[in-house]
Amino acid sequence: QSSISMADEDPINPKEYLEESCKPKCVKALLEYKNCTKRIEGDDTKHCTGQYFDYWSCVDKCVAPKLFSKLK
Numbered sequence: 001q002s003s004i005s006m007a008d009e010d011p012i013n014p015k016e017y018l019e020e021s022c023k024p025k026c027v028k029a030l031l032e033y034k035n036c037t038k039r040i041e042g043d044d045t046k047h048c049t050g051q052y053f054d055y056w057s058c059v060d061k062c063v064a065p066k067l068f069s070k071l072k
Contacts, residue, residue, distance in 0.1 A: 014070050015063060022062035029055040 023030070033055050036048035 015067055018063040018066050019059055022059045022066075025062050026055055026058035029058045 029051070033048055033051035036051045040046040040048065
């Protein structure tokens with residue numbers, strides 16, 4: 001019977017961890033995206049791609065400096 005060591009566990013992805021910590025800073029952009037999806041629900045001719053990318057752009061701008069400082 002082999003025991004599982006720390007080396008056998010999946011490494012923690014710092015980007016995912018940082019994204020979670022940054023999401024609260026981007027609530028306004030997230031709410032704009034959610035409001036858009038509610039507005040266009042059922043209308044297949046419209047999309048909320050701009051709002052979606054605005055949200056993730058906000059998250060990425062928050063994550064980038066923290067992530068690169070960990071990679072040095």
